[in-house]
Amino acid sequence: MATMKAVQIDAFGDIDVLQYKEVERPEPQAGEVLVRVRAAGVNLVDAASRRFPLPITTAKKDLPYILGWDIAGDVVALGPEVTQFAVGDAVYGMPRFPDEAKAYSEYTTAPVADIALKPRTLTYQEAAGVPLAALTAWQSIFDIAHLQAGQTIFISGGSGGVGHFAIQLAKWKGAKVITTTSTRNVEFVRALGADVVIDYTQRAFQNVVKDVDMVLDTIGEDVLKHSFEVVKHGNIIVSLPGHKGVGQLGAELAPCYGIQFVLAMVHPSGEQMAEMAQLFDAGQLKVYLDGVFPLQDAGQAHKLSENGHVRGKLVLTVE
Template identity: 70%
Template sequence: MATMKTVQIYTPGNVNVLTYEDVERPVLQKGEILVRVRAAGINPVDYVSRAHGLILSTGTSVLPYVVGWDVSGEVVGLGEGVTQFAVGDEVYGMPRFPHEAKAYSEYITAPVADLALKPRSLSHAEAAGIPLAGLTAWQSLFEVAHLQAGQTILITGGAGGVGHYAIQLAKWRGARVITTTSTRNVEFVRELGADVVIDYTRESLAEAVKDVDVVLDAIGEDVLRDSFKVVKRGGIVVSLPGHKGVKAVGEELAPQYGVTFVLTFVHTSGEHLAQMAELADAGQLRTHLDATFPLKDAGQAHTLSEGGHVRGKLALTVE
């Protein structure tokens, strides 16, 4: 049988449960393509699923479990009925989310609707950084908040994975962008296009900002509470679900401040990925890679990711 390298877990736990080993290559099904993975993006949801051993779509544990969703690579096989891609095409995407995608592997199969042609101007590692974080930013800004040119948006955590894409996408849409970050990332977010930067180590958000139309909250906790103080009545606060207590805080404060609160969940979309690829190739969207690691060192990548201070994205390279 044909084999490949993969990273999987047999029990939930810390980074030591990540096992780099040989497994059988996946078998193509109708409507799928076989991708030779060249890079896999790292997201916080990766280490959450590793720590708890959970299949996100069901909340149950099915082991062994191969971690990861974001991939970039080449098409090496076509399932029955596939006409959207050809062997040799370079593609990227977030297949099957929130079901198991097995991205930390040399080969994966993926439904054609979950993928798009890779941005030509980006490396595989840069492209692999986009799907989950980029789709989260795109869908939060344009599907949920309906951000318009001329509006003002506050993006908390602008130097992070979602944040650094959200700044660029909001500027492309024509919005005025305010963001929060630490001192070391002030110049970084300015270079991304932020109009106003709040250094949260030196300034109070509630004192420095007022009357924004939209908030994209990637932090939660006290930052989310302060976000309600700066948004206009009739505005909207969109929050990401990865932080404990976010839903309760949002539902408590939204009526008090006369704003809409939405807890958003990303969904896979080859169409949105294709649009972001066009922006990347036009020089309007880029990935900042804080670090890359070979597939066998996925544990090191998870340790860095769990530290919570990654600038932009991390990726695994799959040679």
């Protein structure tokens, strides 16, 4: 039996449940490739799935469970009927989400439809910081809200993983971008292309922002509540499901304001990853890494992630 190193949980709880151990190495099935993972992205959903049986992820699987969804690495074996990739290809993606993808490991298998060739201009670490956050931004503002050139979007939390990609993608599309962030990140989000930056420690955004075409809410709670005050009647708020009560709050407020409310659930897309790879290689999209940790130090990355003040993304290197 071939084995590999991985970070696995045998119980739910604090970061001490993360175990760096030897486990069985998977084999690619039909329509899959085996990827030697070089780096794995860390997302809030990873930490939530570690703490308790999250309905969309870990509640579907028995323990033990290998966390993580974002990968960047090299194709080392092909399953039957695979012609889209070749051994040696550098790839990246978010395989299988919300099912178990086992990104926190030396090797994992990935359906060919869920991955794409890695951008040539990005390192493995940078590429691993892209998939879940960038796909969430892309699908929220393009697939769900259909943002168009000339429209105005308000993005709460512009310096975070999803937010910092959403700013860049909206500007690439030709939209005007308004965002909030803390004092230390004002220049960061401005450099990403934000047209109007509101320091939420100094001003309440609802007193500044009016009549936008779309809101991308990455914060929830009171930020979501006040977001309904700034959208044009009949337009849309897209919110992310990582915060408790967001769906219920949005559903309650939407009819009162005449606003469409959608709770976004990201899904894998190798096609969209390929489109974004072109943007990275053309210099139109960038990823910012706030921290890089060895795989065995996943607990440190989770602790920083749960702080809620990460600029851009965190990743794990897999040696």
